[in-house]
Amino acid sequence: xxxxxxxxxxxxxxxxxxxxxxxxxxxxxxxxxxxxxxxxxxxxxxxxxxxxxxxxxxxxxxxxxxxxxxxxxxxxxxxxxxxxxxxxxxxxxxxxxxxxxxxxxxxxxxxxxxxxxxxxxxxxxxxxxxxxxxxxxxxxxxxxxxxxxxxxxxxx
Numbered sequence: 001x002x003x004x005x006x007x008x009x010x011x012x013x014x015x016x017x018x019x020x021x022x023x024x025x026x027x028x029x030x031x032x033x034x035x036x037x038x039x040x041x042x043x044x045x046x047x048x049x050x051x052x053x054x055x056x057x058x059x060x061x062x063x064x065x066x067x068x069x070x071x072x073x074x075x076x077x078x079x080x081x082x083x084x085x086x087x088x089x090x091x092x093x094x095x096x097x098x099x100x101x102x103x104x105x106x107x108x109x110x111x112x113x114x115x116x117x118x119x120x121x122x123x124x125x126x127x128x129x130x131x132x133x134x135x136x137x138x139x140x141x142x143x144x145x146x147x148x149x150x151x152x153x154x155x156x
Contacts, residue, residue, distance in 0.1 A: 021051045025132040028125070031067075033079035035087055043084065043132070047091055052134065058098045060084050061131040065124035066105040066112050078102035084130045 025046050027039040046052070062081030064073040081100040089095055110123035 021049065021056075021134050022046070023133070025134075027080075027084055027130045027132060029080050029128040029130070030125075031128065033076055033083055035080075035083040039084070039130075040087060043087055043091070046132065046134070047088075047093075055137050056097065057135045057137055058085075058088060058093060059101065059133045059135060060098065061101045061103055061107075061133070063103050063107060063109075063127055063129050063131070064105050065127040066108075067124065070104060074102050074104035077104045080128070080130045084132065 025042055027035070027042055029039070030036065060081040062077030062079070062084075064077045064080070066073065068076070078100065081102060085095070085098045085100055088098060105127065108123075108127045109129075110126035111120055112124045112127065114120050
């Protein structure tokens with residue numbers, strides 16, 4: 001007779017109490033700075049996530065392709081981020097919770113030209129974007145003691 005085999009059961013891992021927030025939401029832009037229906041839909045989906053609380057912070061990084069001068073690209077990337085910020089504000093996000101960073105053409109995610117130097121419009125299009133990162137605010141730091149003079153000095 002064979003000995004009985006006792007199956008070991010492991011408890012199911014507890015679900016994470018804090019729902020996940022996507023690390024980054026990318027809003028694509030056509031040439032120029034208008035927020036289109038697809039961008040609004042992506043932002044609506046982000047705002048509908050149950051993990052977003054009223055204290056979440058939004059960091060908007062605006063980007064452009066390399067067409068035009070550095071100054072123009074920086075201004076265009078800011079306009080894109082401001083368009084996203086305006087939409088978030090319309091949807092109830094307090095302006096104090098939104099940070100805008102204009103990066104111009106400095107951080108491309110795709111090449112704007114083929115290896116032979118010819119134009120690569122699809123790559124340029126991928127670089128015209130606003131990256132939305134949602135972060136939890138840092139926990140509050142307790143206030144320092146009011147009377148610092150009453151703390152004894154160390155004698156080491």
